[in-house]
Amino acid sequence: MATVELTDATFEQTVKDNDIVLVDFWAEWCGPCRMFAPVFEASSEKHPDVVHAKLDTEAQQQIAAAAGITAIPTLMAFREGIMVFNQAGALPGPALEQLVEAVKGLDMDDVRQQIAAAGNGAPRS
Template identity: 55%
Template sequence: MATIEISKDNFKDTVGKQGIVMLDWWASWCGPCRAFAPIYEQTAGKHADITFGKIDTDAQQELAGAFEIRSIPTLMVFRDGILLFEQAGALPAAALEDLISKVRALDMEDVRKQVEAQRAAQEPPKA
């Protein structure tokens, strides 16, 4: 599967869907972004069941600001609408494949319970 361009118009629909969504935050002037692009594209071609999105931080400044993107490339991984991974810097192909394997192996029911427990712990006490 080829990568898709992500913008503020399709971001929520893309990351909110079931399954794995990988996002590459990048810019055309960024050398490490250009070096990572072929690895990302090649990996996308191997995993048709995963959505691989690219977000041009120059064109999508509002979105990049909302996610406080400070370094590029930044890779984010969502599964079933939950952000599981965020890291700045280009990954080698083997590390990207390893990350995909780990995300696939997650027990999402357990992840949802952990997320809910974190949310509950952050809520102010009820009067």
């Protein structure tokens, strides 16, 4: 599967409707973004079960701002609609492969329990 372009209008639905979504936040003028593009594209071909999406931060400023993007490239991974990875910087191919496998291997029940526990902590006095 080739990479897909996301827009402010399609971002949320894409993340909700797919089990695993990797999002590459990039811009045309960004040298490291251009260097990462073929690595990301190769991963999309190797893992057709994972949506590999690109979001141009210059053209889609609303989502980039909402996502708190302050450096590019930034890679985010979503599993079952939950962000499970967020890191600025281009990853080399082997590191991206490890990330994809790690996201595939997550126990999402455990992740949801951790999120619930973090959100329900007793206030400290």
